[in-house]
Amino acid sequence: MSEQILSVREAIINRRSIKKFNGKPVNREELMSIIDDAIWAPNHGNREPWRLVIACDEDLVAVQHLLRDLAIPKWQDLSSEDLVKQMTKFTLPGGFAFVIVPEDARQKERLEDYAAASIFIQNIQLLAWEKGIGSCWKTPGFLDNPKFREALKVQPGERVIAMLQVGYFDEVPKGKERKKSAQFVTNFGE
């Protein structure tokens, strides 16, 4: 899919999580321009409760090594064929954005901040989609691993909530059917 102007509806309905990338790198400036638009996410008190660590271009190899080292303990029993397959999850994305949120001590603010950062992430995914760039929000087990946090310079009181993989792709996966509104919406008083 190449760049085209999409209506909001088209972008929401047609975007799919891309889990198979084709290896073409995503340009850092392109990703930064997507992020600069995505910041218009609603967020309570204009706290803008997010910061990102991104890896594009010449940083990709270092990130791939880090992710491989973190994931390898989980892969110990895999056949070499499956191991190669797993590795492509880290080597084929064209860029990475790790999304970090503050962990407010107050529960309401913490929930609001997570919600706002989630909207911000969806904005990134939709804006990227319009540019023909796929993405997938991933939450691998190592997001809270001290080694990973240290590599990203995550501070105490912060949490990494997403590994957003971005990149170009050759195929759009078919979306799983969603429930229709009549199945989960009830009228007040019913």
Ligand SMILES: Cc1cc2nc3c(=O)[nH]c(=O)nc-3n(C[C@H](O)[C@H](O)[C@H](O)COP(=O)(O)O)c2cc1C
């Ligand atoms: C909070 C969150 C965490 C997710 N974590 C993962 C993940 O760890 N691995 C993965 O393959 N997909 C992950 N996904 C992507 C979902 O699998 C995907 O959004 C879902 O299957 C719906 O597909 P669609 O995005 O194409 O509509 C995550 C999505 C969200 C919103």
